[in-house]
Amino acid sequence: MGDLLREIEAQIAGAKTAAAKQNVGIIRELGDGVARIEGLTDAMLNEMIDLGNGVTGLVLNLEETEVGVVILGDYTKLKEGGEARTTGKLLQVPVGKGLLGRVVNVLGEPVDGKGPIKSDKTYPVEKTAPGIIRRRSVGQPVQTGIMPIDAMIPIGRGQRELIIGDRATGKTTICIDTMISQARLNKAAEAGGEKDFRPLYCIYVAIGQKQSTIARVISILEEAGAMPYTIVVASSASDSAANQYLAPFAGAAMGEWFMDNGMDALIVYDDLTKQAVAYRQVSLLLKRPSGREAFPGDVFYLHSRLLERAARVGEKYGNGSLTAMPIIETQAGDVSAYIPTNVISITDGQIFLETDLFYQGVRPAINVGISVSRVGSAAQVKAMKQVAGKLKGELAQFRELAAFAQFGSDLDAKTQAQIDRGKRIVEIFKQPQYNPIPVEIQVVVIWAVQNGYLDQVPVARVKEFQNKLTEYFTTRQVELLAKIRKEKAISDALKAELKTAVDAFKQTWTDEKATPEKAEAAKAQK
Amino acid sequence: MKINKRAQREAKQLFRLCLVNGLLDENHVRQVVRRVVAADHRDCRAILSQFGRLVKLELARHTATIESATLVPPDLRAAIEAGLTRRYGPGLTTTFIERPALIGGMRIQVGSDVFDGSVRAGLAALEKRF
Secondary structure: OHHHHHHHHHHHHHOOOOOOEEEEEEEEEEEOOEEEEEEOOOOOOOEEEEOOOOOEEEEEEEOOOEEEEEEOOOHHHOOOOOEEEEEEEEOEEEEOHHHOOOEEOOOOOEOOOOOOOOOOEEEEOOOOOOOOOOEOOOOOEEOOOOHHHHHHOOEEOOOEOEEEEOOOOOHHHHHHHHHHHHHHHHHHHHHHOOOOOOOEEEEEEEEEEOHHHHHHHHHHHHHOOOHHHEEEEEEEOOOOHHHHHHHHHHHHHHHHHHHHOOOEEEEEEEOHHHHHHHHHHHHHHOOOOEOHHHOEOOHHHHHHHHHOOOOEEOHHHOOOEEEEEEEEEOOOOOOOOHHHHHHHHHOOEEEEEOHHHHHHOOOOOEOOOOOEEOOHHHHOOHHHHHHHOOHHHHHHHHHHHHHHHOOOOOOOHHHHHHHHHHHHHHHHOOOOOOOOOOHHHHHHHHHHHHOOOOOOOOHHHHHHHHHHHHHHHHHHOHHHHHHHHHHOOOOHHHHHHHHHHHHHHHHHHHHHHHOHHHHHHHHHHO | OOOOHHHHHHHHHHHHHOEEOOEEOHHHHHHHHHHHHHHOOOOHHHHHHHHHHHHHHHHHHOEEEEEEOOOOOHHHHHHHHHHHHHHHOOOOEEEEEEOHHHOOOEEEEEOOEEEEOOHHHHHHHHHHHO
């Protein structure tokens, strides 16, 4: 009881007795999540406004006699003529490791029913991106675990790689795979006690998606054990346009905390098309002038200021990084629309996903020809560079020759060989979802293809060969895999070991094929 | 009433004409209203409506409303007026209102600035802290 009294006395003593100056205004117009407030002469841009009844607003328009405010809570609790007051605070969200494993809304409030978030730090939602002096070039890879990406479109820590494609082409899956891959690597490094390993934490920002879709993503991450390294910022389709527009910025603030504290983070914006649409809605309600496709004039700045916050900072500034993977949904493959072209020009590369490839069974449906990574190759593991250096060119040649070969049957041996190799490369790049492949396995498989070990394998059985090879290496060549992982390059000695191991596997594969019973059994299994 | 941009612009121009040495001149305001009505302009109602809003806001900016739980004695009134003039400059109209709901203390509002030293505000702040 004594403690309680002391606490009450302390609270009373803490309460300000002097009349502090407040800046107030009157709500003049209200509706559709937007309010116009007369007065508030001291209001700042992006300042939080207390609208009463526990509802908060964010100042977006400063006009001569009034301010335009987007309402972040339930606007049905407010009335025209009500009083609003400035708070002197910019919109902030909690940050820190306490958010890992949690699902939060745009204000950083938990929505997963797991209790309050343990965080004593906050970051402003809108923050200036790191300047030129603080930055350094990208030099460390993000292992996505997706073979075509790691081999041909490598992503580096601090890069901004756009994932673009039509609906239902596997854009989100690529990002989830990447997050699962990071969780596996983080766990393995923790278990192995690797001191030099830099864990990569993930932030998934769901913008304007169905609640069921968000729930599905969370359950996939939970099943894969990736949630302890992931923060989910959820702003579903039922949230207000203001929340949807602010969600990526809130996620970026959470990611920046990791970067500022010398850690690495990856942020997925799923997707920025919906954010642009939400921003258009807010802008039109605030009566801002509209431009192309009715988007406001600053829609480019909306995305550029968001994506510029992804960076790799120098050692002097903590050596942290924030990698961004924005997603853009196109309509009927039209990448020349307004928002896609904007985001393509801002990012450091893009991964194009195609509906045709998806339905042909090429999954992930990446169009390697027009997908690029502008800075990631500097961060690629040397071993991967050694084995996959020529892959992109070979695939491009294959596509050209395959198109040409459709019109004639007489092909010279060299052309036929190129086509055959190309078909096998396409096959090995097919990968089931939520099953990222470790980089050392990728190196072994690609090395085997490049050295002609799959040339005699029928195209229909390439995947079987790959699976068996993977199984063989993970069970019987663990040390060799560890060597590749550790050395990160294929030396002559390693090459010889690799050759011996793959030769041994090829022998068993041939023997198995030669035994009729086994072949029969394999066929039945297939 | 929907006020188009042209009406807004014209109302603002008329409002500027009514300022003399930075302060609103009542005679000018009356004259402007008379002339706009006489001109019988198509946007007359919209212009006057916007003009009226600007005048209202300007008046609020130069009006100090002092609310207190009990009547303020004349010497304190004079001191408050002097203090407000020092802070906001000349041309300030002061209005004293008795509001027992404040319980004690005083609440002063000038434009959108509020200085709330009332007991009710103190209690509200305390309630928030708990």
